[in-house]
Every structure is written in C-alpha cells, then in structure tokens.
Amino acid sequence: MRKRDVLAASGLALIVWQLIAMLVNRNILPQPVQVAQSLAANFGEIGGHFVASALRVIVSILIAVALAVPAGLGMGQIASLNRFFSPFVYIIYPIPKIVFLPIILLIFGTSDAAKIITIVLILFFQILVPVRDDAAGLRPELLNSVKSLGAGRRALFRFVYLPASIPAVLTSVRLSIGTAIAVLYITETTATRLGLGYYIFYTSSTLFDYAATYAGAVAMGVLGLTLYFFTDWLEHRLCGWKFAA
Amino acid sequence: MIEFSNVTFAYPHARPVFDRFSWSIGRGEAWAVIGGSGNGKTTLLMLLAGLRAPTIGQVLIDGAALARPRPRTGLILQEYGLLPWATVAQNVALGLRVRDYYGPDGRHAPIEHVLGPIDQRVDPWLKRLGIDRVRDRFPAQISGGQRQRAAIARTLVLEPDLLLMDEPFAALDAPTREDLQNLTVELQREQDLTLVFVTHNIEDAVFLGRRILVLGQPPHTAPAVIDNPSAGSLTYRSQATFFEMCARVRESLTQYSLLVGPHA
Numbered sequence: 001m002r003k004r005d006v007l008a009a010s011g012l013a014l015i016v017w018q019l020i021a022m023l024v025n026r027n028i029l030p031q032p033v034q035v036a037q038s039l040a041a042n043f044g045e046i047g048g049h050f051v052a053s054a055l056r057v058i059v060s061i062l063i064a065v066a067l068a069v070p071a072g073l074g075m076g077q078i079a080s081l082n083r084f085f086s087p088f089v090y091i092i093y094p095i096p097k098i099v100f101l102p103i104i105l106l107i108f109g110t111s112d113a114a115k116i117i118t119i120v121l122i123l124f125f126q127i128l129v130p131v132r133d134d135a136a137g138l139r140p141e142l143l144n145s146v147k148s149l150g151a152g153r154r155a156l157f158r159f160v161y162l163p164a165s166i167p168a169v170l171t172s173v174r175l176s177i178g179t180a181i182a183v184l185y186i187t188e189t190t191a192t193r194l195g196l197g198y199y200i201f202y203t204s205s206t207l208f209d210y211a212a213t214y215a216g217a218v219a220m221g222v223l224g225l226t227l228y229f230f231t232d233w234l235e236h237r238l239c240g241w242k243f244a245a
Numbered sequence: 246m247i248e249f250s251n252v253t254f255a256y257p258h259a260r261p262v263f264d265r266f267s268w269s270i271g272r273g274e275a276w277a278v279i280g281g282s283g284n285g286k287t288t289l290l291m292l293l294a295g296l297r298a299p300t301i302g303q304v305l306i307d308g309a310a311l312a313r314p315r316p317r318t319g320l321i322l323q324e325y326g327l328l329p330w331a332t333v334a335q336n337v338a339l340g341l342r343v344r345d346y347y348g349p350d351g352r353h354a355p356i357e358h359v360l361g362p363i364d365q366r367v368d369p370w371l372k373r374l375g376i377d378r379v380r381d382r383f384p385a386q387i388s389g390g391q392r393q394r395a396a397i398a399r400t401l402v403l404e405p406d407l408l409l410m411d412e413p414f415a416a417l418d419a420p421t422r423e424d425l426q427n428l429t430v431e432l433q434r435e436q437d438l439t440l441v442f443v444t445h446n447i448e449d450a451v452f453l454g455r456r457i458l459v460l461g462q463p464p465h466t467a468p469a470v471i472d473n474p475s476a477g478s479l480t481y482r483s484q485a486t487f488f489e490m491c492a493r494v495r496e497s498l499t500q501y502s503l504l505v506g507p508h509a
Binding site: 149 | 296318323326327330343344347353400
C-alpha cells in the first residue's frame with residue numbers, strides 16, 4: 001500500500017466524518033475537531049492506556065507465534081503428529097474462543113494473564129493452520145535436494161522449514177491483528193482499570209464523554225494500524241523474494 | 246566405486262521395480278540412464294543418493310553400504326531444487342552452510358571439511374558457471390538455464406566425487422540445453438567426477454554417457470548396457486557416429502517395448 005494513498009484515504013474519511021457529524025449534530029457523534037481536542041487534553045491518560053493495550057496485544061502475538069510456529073512446523077513435517085492432532089484442531093478451530101473469557105477470568109483472575117491467554121488462544125489456531133499447511137506443502141524436490149547437501153532433520157528445520165514458514169506467519173499475524181484488537185477490547189471492558197478498552201467503555205457508559213470515547217477509539221485504531229504497518233514492513237524486509245519476482 | 250548387489254526395491258503394495266539387480270560403476274565413469282516415465286529411472290537415482298533404501302540387498306559405495314545421503318555425493322534435480330527465498334549466491338552457499346552447521350562429523354559433512362569463509366569458496370564457482378552477475382537475484386528472477394547453473398554450482402562447491410543428475414535439462418530450450426550439456430562434459434572431466442545422468446532424452450544420453458544403461462519395463466533384473474566410447478567430446482554432436490548411436494539407443498528402447506515421449 002502506498003503511503004500517499006493511505007494519507008489521502010485518511011483525509012477523505014475525516015472529511016466524511018466531519019460532514020456526517022455536522023448533519024447529525026448530536027453529542028453521540030462529535031466532530032473530528034472535538035475528538036482531536038479531547039485527545040490532546042487527555043494525551044497523558046490515553047497514552048498510558050495505549051501503552052497498556054499495546055503491551056498486552058504485542059505480548060499475546062509473540063506468545064502465539066512462539067507456540068504456534070513450532071507446533072505447525074512439527075505437524076507439517078511429521079505425518080503421525082499431524083494425524084493425531086489435526087482432528088482436535090479441526091473441532092476446536094471454529095469455536096469462538098472468546099466465549100471462554102469468563103472461565104479464563106475465573107481461573108486467572110483480573111490479571112493481565114487472563115487477557116493475554118484469551119488472545120493467545122484465538123491467535124494460536126489462526127497461525128498454526130497456515131504454518132502447518134505450508135510446511136506440509138513444501139515440494140519433495142526441494143527437500144530432497146537440500147537433504148542431498150547433507151541436511152538432516154535439524155538443518156532442514158533451520159534452512160528450509162523455518163524460513164519457508166515466515167510468509168505464512170506474517171500473513172496470519174497481519175490477518176489476526178484485527179481479531180486480536182477486537183478481543184483485546186472485550187477483555188479490557190471487564191476486570192481492569194487500564195487499557196484503551198476500559199477507557200472507551202468507561203468514558204461512554206459512565207462519563208458520557210463521547211469525544212473521549214472517540215479519542216479512545218482513534219487510539220485503538222492507531223494501535224491496530226501501527227501493528228499492521230509494522231507487519232507489512234517486516235514482510236517486505238524478510239520476504240523480499242515474494243515481491244521481487 | 247558403486248556396486249548394486251542383488252538390489253530388490255519395491256514401493257509399498259506394488260510390484261518390485263528392481264529385482265535382484267546387480268550393477269557396478271567405476272570411478273570417473275560417465276553413465277547415462279535412459280528409459281520412459283515410470284520405468285524406475287528416478288528410483289534408481291534415489292537409491293544411488295541414499296534417499297531410498299533397497300528392500301533387499303545393498304548399494305555399496307567404495308565398499309560401504311549406503312544407508313543415508315553421503316556427503317560427497319551431489320544430486321541435481323530437474324527443478325525446484327533452489328530455495329525460492331534465497332539469492333543465487335545464498336543458494337550456492339547453502340551446502341557449505343549446512344556443513345558448517347553440523348561441523349565435520351562424517352555424517353552430514355566429510356571429516357576433512359574445513360570451516361571457513363564461505364564467500365571465497367562460492368565466488369569462483371559463480372564465475373566458473375557464469376552466474377556471478379545474477380548472484381543477488383532470487384531464483385524467480387533468473388532464467389531456467391541460470392537456475393540450473395546455480396544448482397550445479399551449489400553441488401560442485403561441495404567438491405563431490407559422485408554427481409547424480411535427474412533430468413536436469415528437461416525444462417530448457419534447445420540452445421540452453423546444449424550449452425549445459427557441454428558444461429556438464431567439461432566439468433565431469435575437469436573435476437574427475439563419476440557421473441550418473443538420468444534422462445528420457447536420447448541425445449542427452451548419447452552426448453553425455455560413455456556407458457548407457459537402458460531401463461525397459463520393470464522389474465529390472467539385469468542391466469542392459471550400451472557402450473558409447475565417443476561420448477565426452479564437445480564435437481561429438483555433429484559427427485555421424487553420434488547419429489548412429491542415437492539410432493541404436495532408440496532401437497534398443499523400442500526393443501524393450503517402451504513408449505517414449507516426443508523428445509525421444
């Protein structure tokens with residue numbers, strides 16, 4: 001995505017927002033200027049919530065990648081492992097894991113752990129499946145020719161399976177960022193006083209300060225967009241070969 | 246150097262491809278293996294490479310039974326052998342990096358393997374094979390001939406004594422193909438390689454194989470060999486004996502009641 005196009009789209013969205021806000025003319029839809037003022041006035045407070053939310057979602061993504069990539073590579077490489085675990089993945093995958101949130105809260109209490117575990121649970125499967133399928137789909141010609149260079153299982157993992165999985169990991173992370181932040185919001189509306197989810201929920205349902213609510217939402221959008229851009233940048237850096245041809 | 250001793254090989258739930266098959270290859274010999282699809286050419290090469298094991302019998306190299314890929318055997322396949330995410334130079338360096346990764350353990354790398362600067366060993370081969378200009382490109386950005394040159398460089402940088410090639414030129418156009426045939430002949434002589442070149446193409450086989458193993462319908466019980474002493478000269482392609490030999494090989498392929506493809 002070109003920077004210029006992204007900026008133009010953002011500008012256009014702001015104009016449309018401004019026009020609709022002027023038309024509707026009610027406090028539940030404040031104008032961008034009012035939101036910007038609120039954002040500036042509460043910058044320190046929102047910044048604190050932003051950092052808390054960002055840490056939770058980044059740690060969750062890192063943990064999910066660290067768990068799902070080896071599991072996916074293992075299942076993709078070792079047929080017996082795949083035969084055993086695939087049916088479990090198949091039945092668990094479509095369950096909306098967010099419904100376990102109350103149970104996770106019961107077990108882990110109001111800590112960050114409960115929120116992180118919920119997000120990890122969802123991301124884990126979204127990363128596992130494409131990594132597994134990519135590993136299983138590697139051409140035997142490629143594997144044989146690397147084996148013929150002396151590679152055993154460890155070197156195949158290091159020089160073939162691991163680099164081959166990077167595009168799948170980054171794609172699934174990029175696609176999961178939206179979900180991760182949606183789940184983050186839900187987890188932060190309960191049992192915490194820190195995080196953008198809490199801020200958005202609290203300013204709208206208790207304070208009725210809608211400009212602040214929108215400021216929180218904008219901050220959450222910025223968080224998502226930043227993570228998205230970062231993943232995009234990583235993909236271009238690490239998977240240059242996909243864009244070169 | 247290589248000894249097939251009463252080798253029987255069958256895929257699960259199938260008739261054997263080789264049945265008590267004995268065959269031997271001397272050091273420095275250039276062999277071509279020719280036959281139609283499904284006649285066991287690639288199976289033979291996988292057995293030679295140690296990527297498949299005989300059901301019964303043994304494949305011996307220098308007297309030792311082959312149980313796994315051997316560090317000094319080089320294998321070059323038709324396509325897809327290069328890592329798509331690595332540049333030409335990185336692909337050529339791959340075998341050296343694998344060896345450095347394990348160290349000289351005699352299993353994955355020869356005992357005499359020396360750890361050392363990889364570039365110094367890769368660069369001469371990139372130059373020798375004329376691909377130093379594309380060293381920083383990815384496989385998808387170069388031609389089929391250049392990809393095959395990169396695959397050859399990657400194998401030869403490991404200083405193999407046995408080179409196995411599986412239809413390496415099948416996907417190439419005629420001039421590139423002849424060019425790489427010439428290169429293979431030169432390198433085989435230059436490096437004193439034992440060469441086993443698997444193909445379904447008669448010209449490939451006659452140009453490269455001083456001895457030609459004809460694989461008819463499996464199961465194979467004894468090798469059918471045609472001697473082709475003139476192979477290995479770059480001018481052979483335009484000599485009358487070349488065409489006579491092609492006719493002879495074609496005849497023996499028909500004799501084994503083979504269906505051969507349009508290239509043959």
